[in-house]
Amino acid sequence: MSGEPSAEVARLRDEVAALHAELVRYGLVAWTAGNVSARVPGHDLMVIKPSGVSYDDLRPDNMIVCDLGGTVVEGDLSPSSDTAAHAHVYREMPEVGGVVHTHSGYATAWAARGEAIPCHLTAQADEFGGEIPVGPFALIGGDDIGKGIVATLAGHRSPAVLMRNHGVFTIGRTARAAVKAAVMCEDVARTAHLTRALGTPVPMAAGDIDALYDRYQNVYGQTGPSVR
Numbered sequence: 001m002s003g004e005p006s007a008e009v010a011r012l013r014d015e016v017a018a019l020h021a022e023l024v025r026y027g028l029v030a031w032t033a034g035n036v037s038a039r040v041p042g043h044d045l046m047v048i049k050p051s052g053v054s055y056d057d058l059r060p061d062n063m064i065v066c067d068l069g070g071t072v073v074e075g076d077l078s079p080s081s082d083t084a085a086h087a088h089v090y091r092e093m094p095e096v097g098g099v100v101h102t103h104s105g106y107a108t109a110w111a112a113r114g115e116a117i118p119c120h121l122t123a124q125a126d127e128f129g130g131e132i133p134v135g136p137f138a139l140i141g142g143d144d145i146g147k148g149i150v151a152t153l154a155g156h157r158s159p160a161v162l163m164r165n166h167g168v169f170t171i172g173r174t175a176r177a178a179v180k181a182a183v184m185c186e187d188v189a190r191t192a193h194l195t196r197a198l199g200t201p202v203p204m205a206a207g208d209i210d211a212l213y214d215r216y217q218n219v220y221g222q223t224g225p226s227v228r
Contacts, residue, residue, distance in 0.1 A: 005040060005042070005043055008040055008041065008043075009040055009045070009047065009065055009074070010060070012038045012040060012047040012063075012175075013047055013060040013061070013063040013065075014060045015038060015175060015176070016036050016037065016038050016047045016048070016049070016060075016063050016175055017058050017059055017060045017063055019036045019175055019176060019179050020034075020035075020036055020049060020055055020058050021055070021058075022179050022183070023036065023055075023100075023102060023179070023182070024055050026182075026183045026186070027104070027105075027186075028102040028103075028104040028182055028183065028186055029055070029102055029103065029104070030103065031054075032051075032052050032053060032054060032055070033102075033103050034100075034101055034102045034103065035048060035049040035080040035082055035086075035100070035101050036048070036049060036098070036099075036100050036175055036178070036179060037049070037080075037083075037086045037098065037099045037100075037175065038097060038098050038174070038175035039090050039096065039097045039098070040065075041097070044067055044068040045065055045066070045067055045068070045073060046065070046066055046067075046068065046086060046087065046090055047063050047064070047065055048063065048064050048066060048079050048080050048083055048086060049063065049064070049079075049080050050062055050063070050064050050075070050077035050078060050079060050080065051077070051078045051079060051080050051081050052078075053077065062075070062076075062077055063075070064077060064078075064079040064080075064083075066079055066083055066087065067087075068087050068090050068091050069087060070083045070084045070087040070143075081140055081141060082101050082140065082145065084141065084142050084143040084145075084146060085099075085101075085143060085144075085145035085146035085149065085169070086099045086101075086146065087143070087146065088143040088145075088146025088147060088149075088150065089146050089149055089150060089171060092146075092150045092154075093150060093153075093154070093171065095173065096171045096172070096173070097172065097173050097174045097175065097177075098171065098172045098173070098174050098175030098176065098177060098178035098179070099169065099170070099171055099175075099178055100168075100169070100170045100171075100172075100175070100178040100179050100181070100182045101167060101168065101169050101170075102167060102168045102182050102186070103166075103167040103168070104167070104168055104182070104185070104186040104189070105186070106186055106189035106190040106192075106193050107132075107160075107162060107167070107168045107185050107186050107188075107189035108162075108166075108167045108168065109189070109193065110132075110134075110162050110189055110192070110193075111134065111162035111163060111164055111165065111166060111167055111168065112164075112165055114134055114164045114165070115134060115162075116131045116132060116133050116134050116162070117131060117132040117162070117188060117189055117192050118131050118192070118201070119131050119204055119209055120192065120195060120201040120202065120203065120204055121188060121191060121192075121204075122204075122212055123184070123187070123188065124184075124188045125204065125208070125209040125212035125213055125216075126212055126213060126215075126216035126217075126220070127159075127180075127181065127184045127188075127216070128157065128158040128159065128160060128181075128184075128185075128188070128213075129157030129158060129209065129210075129213040129217075130157055130158065130209055130213075131158070132158050132160050132161070132162060132185060132188065132189075133152050133153070133156060133158055133161055133162070134152070134161070134162045134163075134164055135148040135149060135151070135152035135153075135161045135162065135163045135164065135169075136148045136151075136152075136163070136164060137163070137164040137165050137166065138163065138166075140166075145163060145166070145169070148161075148163060149161055149163070149169050149171075153171065157213065159171050159172055159177070159178065159181040160181050160182070160184075160185040168182060168185055168186070170182045170185060
C-alpha cells in the first residue's frame with residue numbers, strides 16, 4: 001500500500017475488528033454471518049471483515065482492505081460476501097463512513113414480512129426519525145443490495161433499512177455509529193413485535209417525532225450533534 005494512509009488503515013483495522021465483538025455482545029449475529037466496514041477517510045478505500053471467519057478469530061491483522069470497487073488491496077483472505085454492497089454505498093453516499101449488516105432476529109422477522117417498522121416509540125423517533133423502511137429483495141454477491149440500500153435510504157432520516165427476505169443494513173458517519181444503529185434497530189424491532197402481540201400500538205404525532213429527532217440529533221449527549 002505504498003503512498004496510502006497506513007496509520008489510518010491500522011487504526012481502522014483495530015476499530016473494525018473490535019466492533020465485530022459488539023455484534024456478538026448484543027446478539028445480532030450467528031456463526032459467521034454479519035459484517036462491519038469502515039471507509040478510510042480521504043481515500044477510496046474501506047476496511048471490512050473477511051468472509052466466513054469465526055468471530056472468535058477476527059483480529060486487526062486479518063481485516064481486509066478493499067478499494068471502493070470491491071477489489072482487495074491488502075489482506076490474504078477473501079473479503080466479506082457483502083463487500084460489493086458496502087462498496088456501492090460508499091461510492092454513492094460520501095457522507096457515510098461505516099456500514100453494518102446483521103441478521104438480528106426481530107428486525108429480520110420484519111424484513112421477512114416485507115414490512116417497515118412504524119414509529120411508536122420515542123427511542124425510535126430519536127435514532128431513526130420515523131419508520132424503519134423496507135428495501136427491495138436482491139441476491140447476495142453483486143452490488144444490487146447496495147443499490148437497494150442507497151435507493152431506500154437516500155433522503156430518508158433512518159440509518160437502517162430492512163432488506164426484504166434478507167436482514168438489516170445500517171449506515172453511519174462512522175463504523176461505530178452504524179453499529180449503534182444496528183443495536184437500536186433490533187431493540188426497536190423487538191419492542192414493536194411485543195407491542196403488536198399485546199394489541200394495537202398508540203400512534204405518535206408527526207410533529208412530536210420531528211421534535212424528538214431534532215433534539216436527539218442536535219442537543220442530546222456531551223459533544224453536540226449525535227454521531228449518526
